Amino acid sequence: MMSVPVLDRLRPAREAGFAGVSLMGADYQQMVASGVSAEDLRERAADEGLVVTEVEGIYLGLPGREPGPTMPASLAQLLKGMDAPRYLAVAVAAGASSITVIDMFDGAVDIDQAAEAFADICDRARDLGLTVQLEYVVGGGIATYADTCEVIRRAGRGNGGLMIDSWHLFRGNVTLDELARTPGDRVFGVQINDGPPPTDADPLREMTKGRLMPGEGIFDLVGMIRTLDAIGSKAPISIEVFSDTLSALPADEAARRCAETTRATLHKARG
Template identity: 45%
Template sequence: MLGTGLILSGPPFIHVPLLDRLAPAREAGFSGISLMPGDIWSLEREGMTAAEIRSRITDQGLSLEEVDCTACWLPSHRSAGDDIPMASLLRSLTPERVIETAARIGAPSVTAVEMMGIAPSLDEAAEAFAYLCDLAAPHGLKVHIEFLPFGGIPDLASAWAIVQAAARPNGGLTVDSWHFFRSGSSFDLLAAIPGAYIHTVQINDAPAQPGEDLMQETMTGRLLPGEGSFDLPRFIRTLDATGCTAPVSVEIFSSGIASRPMAEAIRHWPGAAHAVIQKARNGK
């Protein structure tokens, strides 16, 4: 069964300094957070150590659940052109740098994404993912691919094929409800994947009709769980049935977030997520 505590996903709050996110997350009812490599690097440049950053998180009663993400882990990523959106940032998120950072701060896992629009062969992706997992293993880190419908690893089937081909015990998946539904991924496949391979779960919602630009929609148009069209109860029940015990993150990118105080923006997120989870487990 999925974890009972809720994690606040860091990427929607890239505009808020990490230390300023902690009290609002705790006060809203989150038990943990994910963060980005840049959150750590920024504070280290200001003179804080990774141990001090970790202590500030735990002093707020929060757990650190993942570092999101490494985005330059395929060989072809390193030679991607500057015409790709956020190319400079994405190329800075190399396996070596991100894994070392996650180990330094004591995170349990690292997400791997493909956001440069590069569709790798299965052999290329499996070899690169195996290297990433091997780099992480001595630090006790898990690594999980998050598939993105607008990226080169667009759906659950593609990501699962890479994890299987890499065959690393610390390799697995992130399953985000927005990406799952917008990619048209299969519930039958989700039900067939052993839960131990699903390392993190993210929930959110969206309107029934997809936007014309999926990248724009995912970054600006997500809704609270229960406010959109996704069959989240079935999503939760399916994951529970696999034996998945992964933590559940709430990740909502919305165009209005940056203009509101963070505490106000996230106030209702845990309640909405818990309501959907409870509805799923009540069989509704």
């Protein structure tokens, strides 16, 4: 539903039975261009009985990081502008309780430097009453899921944890056994989506435009959810499907399909 302005997603989300919506950098930039503030979003969401759950895509902030040659210039510019100080303030104004931090640029980062940067964001967020999720992104600067977990461990901040996105988990060839070794109390958020067999010559295009609805692809989402339950994760489960097909649907139909496929997957995993 990224093609739909965030304010226009609120009523379809509520009617589909969702409890909240997230805010991405592109959403916020579009809001600002339209004269809509983060406070306006919070109020409009509350009018629909919703909350803004998180602000997503905040840049980890390591110096000297550059996008790879296949990254569209518009995406690179957006990511570089997602600095923590600015978007922490946006999160507070929108009434969000958390932010999600990523590094999608080329080249491996130093784990200690990444941990220091993550700890700094966590400290800033703690003073504002926010939690912080670090998301493993396949092809990003933190090379593996294990390294992502290690960054969080070395940072050692109580308000710092992990965002698990099924796309990156399965495209990154993370096994359920590896997931089972994750401390459940460090999983702060879960995003589910599905994917086709990885035949696309452009993984970034596939990641940003070719995701599938839960249950429509090859990911073992049921196994993932059961593993998360087994390690004691209490993290909220949301849906994140970047898809040209989904974006072409009317907002109410897209929201309904997201809700139905998510509920069906959760029911299959949990009965």
